[in-house]
Amino acid sequence: MNKKDIGLYLVIIGLLVFLSSCQMGRSDYMSEEQRKELETAYDSLQSNYKMLLVNYEAETDTLPSELKSLYSQMQKMHSEMDVSHRQMMAGNMGRHMQGDNMMAEGMGMHMQSHMTGEWYSQMMGMHDQMARMHQRMGQQDMARINRHLSEEYGNMRKMIPGLDEPSEVPFNEEGDPALLNGENLYSQNCASCHGGNAEGVSGVFPPLVDSEWVTGDKSVPIRILLHGLQGEIEVQEQEYQGSMPSFKARLSAAEIAAILNHLREESEGDHPNISQEDIIRISNTYSDRATPWNAEELNVQEQGNQ
Numbered sequence: 001m002n003k004k005d006i007g008l009y010l011v012i013i014g015l016l017v018f019l020s021s022c023q024m025g026r027s028d029y030m031s032e033e034q035r036k037e038l039e040t041a042y043d044s045l046q047s048n049y050k051m052l053l054v055n056y057e058a059e060t061d062t063l064p065s066e067l068k069s070l071y072s073q074m075q076k077m078h079s080e081m082d083v084s085h086r087q088m089m090a091g092n093m094g095r096h097m098q099g100d101n102m103m104a105e106g107m108g109m110h111m112q113s114h115m116t117g118e119w120y121s122q123m124m125g126m127h128d129q130m131a132r133m134h135q136r137m138g139q140q141d142m143a144r145i146n147r148h149l150s151e152e153y154g155n156m157r158k159m160i161p162g163l164d165e166p167s168e169v170p171f172n173e174e175g176d177p178a179l180l181n182g183e184n185l186y187s188q189n190c191a192s193c194h195g196g197n198a199e200g201v202s203g204v205f206p207p208l209v210d211s212e213w214v215t216g217d218k219s220v221p222i223r224i225l226l227h228g229l230q231g232e233i234e235v236q237e238q239e240y241q242g243s244m245p246s247f248k249a250r251l252s253a254a255e256i257a258a259i260l261n262h263l264r265e266e267s268e269g270d271h272p273n274i275s276q277e278d279i280i281r282i283s284n285t286y287s288d289r290a291t292p293w294n295a296e297e298l299n300v301q302e303q304g305n306q
């Protein structure tokens with residue numbers, strides 16, 4: 001084979017790789033029909049959300065402070081989810097107008113879909129949690145609207161193409177945890193559920209200070225933050241059953257490390273520092289994980305994974 005032939009083969013291989021990656025990106029776009037279906041579902045979601053807020057305003061005075069702070073966190077999350085959703089829909093529109101010839105655009109869409117799917121999951125967890133709290137207080141109507149919203153997010157999640165293919169959601173790997181303020185980051189991202197001092201809310205949100213889930217093997221809290229946690233768990237001999245949202249799409253590796261180090265420092269005893277590299281390593285090890293962990297999995301896998 002002479003040099004010219006080799007060059008030709010390389011060009012052909014390059015072309016094949018390029019075409020197949022276009023194909024990959026393409027599977028993340030919605031057809032016109034899918035787009036309409038999702039838009040209809042989203043309109044219904046928004047009107048139920050408005051109804052929830054109207055009910056909430058009427059009842060605010062009677063609600064405990066945990067629930068009130070949960071509502072304010074949820075409203076913040078809702079508007080970020082909304083931005084992500086709109087970007088995804090605009091990307092799909094763009095495709096219909098410009099044609100589907102750009103690989104980079106396809107990959108961008110892949111990430112945007114995952115990001116929006118991530119938001120839907122977080123909103124599901126949030127509304128489930130609120131439904132449970134209302135239920136416990138005997139507020140059937142508010143519980144029902146929250147449960148319904150959670151189901152609507154679940155259905156919309158199924159309408160996004162390409163979510164079952166593993167993907168790196170945008171995960172910022174830059175930064176130095178030592179330069180970040182873990183306590184502030186905790187307040188902004190976790191306190192609404194786990195309490196101002198990470199003391200938890202008895203029976204609803206588990207404590208994070210002196211929690212065996214935070215202070216033990218590094219990979220446990222890291223995986224919880226990356227992918228979420230669901231189902232029955234026991235913390236400090238008390239049982240909880242809720243859902244903890246994933247934070248991979250919301251925090252950088254350095255931010256996750258800073259928050260966990262803050263919580264480990266606040267806990268009794270000495271616990272090795274978590275570095276940004278720890279987070280990246282574990283994120284890479286479990287890169288195709290798309291669903292929250294459960295207690296059993298975290299314990300079983302722990303043995304070989306220090």
Ligand code: HEC
Nearest residue numbers: 189190193206207211213229230231235240241242243244
């Ligand atoms: C929307 C409410 C919510 C937010 C916000 C939230 N969590 Fe959680 N978290 C939960 C729930 C509910 C559980 C229990 C899950 C279960 O029962 O399986 C939990 C469990 C945990 C656990 C394991 C149990 C324990 O007590 O140690 C860790 C660790 C944790 N969360 C850390 C965090 C950190 C750090 C943040 C902020 C970056 C955060 N969570 C934000 C709701 C939340």
